[in-house]
Amino acid sequence: MSLTTVQQVKHFGGTLTKYSHESSTTQCTMRFNLFLPRAVEQHAKVPLLYCLGGLTATEDNFPQKSGFGAKAAEHGIALVFPDTSPRNVGVAEAEDDNCVGYSAGFYLNATQAPWEKNWRMYDYIVKELPQLLENNFPIDPSRTSIMGHSMGGHGALTIFLKNQDRYKSVSAFAPITNLSRSPWGLHALSRYLGEDRSTWAEYDAVELLKHLAGEKKLRNDVNFLIDQGTGDEYLNPDHLHTYDLVETVKKLGLTSQFDIRFHDGYSHGYYTISTFINDHIEHHAKALGV
Amino acid sequence: MSLTTVQQVKHFGGTLTKYSHESSTTQCTMRFNLFLPRAVEQHAKVPLLYCLGGLTATEDNFPQKSGFGAKAAEHGIALVFPDTSPRNVGVAEAEDDNCVGYSAGFYLNATQAPWEKNWRMYDYIVKELPQLLENNFPIDPSRTSIMGHSMGGHGALTIFLKNQDRYKSVSAFAPITNLSRSPWGLHALSRYLGEDRSTWAEYDAVELLKHLAGEKKLRNDVNFLIDQGTGDEYLNPDHLHTYDLVETVKKLGLTSQFDIRFHDGYSHGYYTISTFINDHIEHHAKALGV
Structure with a gap:
């Protein structure tokens, strides 16, 4: 698994580098951006925060527009910004749909044709990418956290809930919380996973939360930080x-673990993320011990 | 001169709004983004900082990627992000050239066909836009400053030098400092202004500086803050x-007024701007008295 450097710039004293590599998981060339803080000069290994992008995003949107740099540099945290789907794999159905296909991986492993060969973003984020980063960079695999935006917020929540021991903390901006009931999810999950909806729950944060709480398997030492603008066009319609996440959290008696913040009039996009990004980096820094 | 609201979002407690309007100067529909800080709720009028974009930019690049919000909100400064050229005016020559035409206004008044009717970004920034902002928003016209990036850095420096009493302060990221000797300038100025190079000097920061210093007309109470990455692909080749600006400043005995900071390895783009934007906002805040 060799990495090719596409571009490198300096940012807040560290480096932001775009890499490409051949992915055995998605069977195509994948790209990601990696921020390594100046702290790598002083420490053998630094903690790592995964940042998952939303629908229509590539590996560039979050690093370009989120304003992550100042606090990441201050706390010496590396951040990785993966792409949001396989690319250029010759699947015609992937071209013309904003919600299925390119930029719409939904951080799941597809089981249905024509998606099942390449659309395996869950395994890419949870298995291949961590191994690649650990093998090539001064990353401490025992200190990783995860956050995301919109579809990437769904990704962060579901991946965290399915791998609670792997991440120190989780947060999300305007996440899709109940994918199997969202119009996006109804459209995408039926194509990626098929019409048997029993398979959908494992990629639905609200359903995973209900299941884990019912089984008493939810970690009680983790706080979920979620920021949501009330001016978000995707909040209403729903x-x-x-x-629903707020109601579920209440019903399950988990309010002390969830900090779901509604911000008056804020929108779905990066102007909201950049307003509150520092709180998220601080949230993760505390859990990562930096 | 009526304004149409295209889009409005909240950002760091204030509002960022995209407006469009019919410009009498450029004879087309122009757009700009305006950040109004929450401070407008407490103050009758707030100071204003002009932010001029570079080649290929629109009114969106600087606000999306610069990270201006935190410090602008803290100091209660409004920022305006104009577009970088006229748009959709049916000039065929404007379509196929990255350095002349759309997104390449160079903040000058063109005198040659087919540009002279619409490519009047100097008058737009110095005359029409200030009047429009003053008429429609709680902006204090006696407290304005100007900054820019690349071609916009050229714009900020030249517009400041030609209107020293109008702005409290000036700064630039990776500015084109000596446009009439730059390949970009040779290409653009010959088209916009014609081959008589005596007309080029008024849109060239180094030439303006020499002229003003020679005439002892340079304000001595203003400091120029300029950030330049040494990894900038446009620094070498030149x-x-x-x-040359550094040498000119030395020769003119102006080193105490110029803070030209070279940053090791930093690139031409917004990852550099966002790293140092806080210093620029602080620089202007001090001059604006906030």
Whole structure:
């Protein structure tokens, strides 16, 4: 698994580098951006925060627009910004749909044709990418956390819930919380996973939360930080189902573990993320011990 | 001169709004983004900082990627992000050239066909836009400053030098400092202004500086803050002529007024701007008295 450097710039005293590599998971060339803080000069290994992008995003949107740099540099945290789907794999159905295909991986492993060979972003984020980063960079695999935006917020929440021992902390901006009830999810999950909806729950944060709480398997030492603008066009009509998450959290008696912050008038996009990014980096820094 | 609201979002407690309007100067529909800080709720009028974009930019690049928000909100400064050229005016020559035409206004008033009717970004920034902002928003016209990036850095420096009493302060990221000697300038100025190079000097920061210093007309109470990455692809080969500016400043005995900071390895783009934007906002805040 060799890495090719596409571009490198300096940022807040560290480096932001775009890499490409041949992925055995998605069977195509994948790209990601990696921020390594100046702290790598002083420490053998630094903690790592995964940042998952939303629909229509590539590996560039989050690092370009989120304003992550100042606090990441201050705390000496590396951040990785993966792409959001396989690319250029010759699947015609992937071209013309904003919600299925390119930029719409939904951080799951597809089981249905024509998606099942390449659309395996869950395994890419949870298995291949961590191994690649650990093998090539001064990353401490025992200190990783995860966050994301919109579809990437769904990714961060579901990947965290399915791998609670792997991440120190989790947070999300305007996440899709109940994917199998969202119009996006109804459209995408039926194509990626098929019409048997029993398979959908494992990629649905609200359903995973209910299941884990019912089994008493939810870690009680982790706090979920979620920021949601009330001016978000996807909050009403209900694509994100944030209020359902709030209700579920209440019913499950988990309010002390969830900090779901509604911000008056804020939108779905990066102007909201950049306003509150420092709180998220601080949230993760505390859990990562830096 | 009526304004149409294209989009509005919240950002760091204030609002970022995209407006469009019919410009009498450029004879087309122009757009700009305006950040109004929360401070407008407490103050009758707030100071204003002009932020001029570079080649290929629109009114969106600087606000999306610069990270201006935190410090602007803290100091209660409004920022305006104009577009970089006229748009959709049916000039065929404007379509196929990255350095002349759309997104390449160079903040000058063109005198040659087919540009002279619409490519009047100097008058737009110095005359029409200030009047429009003053008429429609709680902006204090006696407290304005100007900064820019690359071609916009050229714009900020030249517009400041030609209107020293209008702005409290000036700064630039990776500015084109000596446009009439830059390949970009040779290409653009010959088209916009014609081959008579005596007309070029008024849109060339180094030439303006020499002239003003020679006439002893340079304000001595203003400091120029300029950030330049040494990894900037346009520094060598010499598109920006930053070292020439340094030499000129030395020869003119103006080193105490120029803070030209070279940053090891930093690139031409917004990852550099966002690293140092806070210093620029602080620089302007001090001059604006906030």
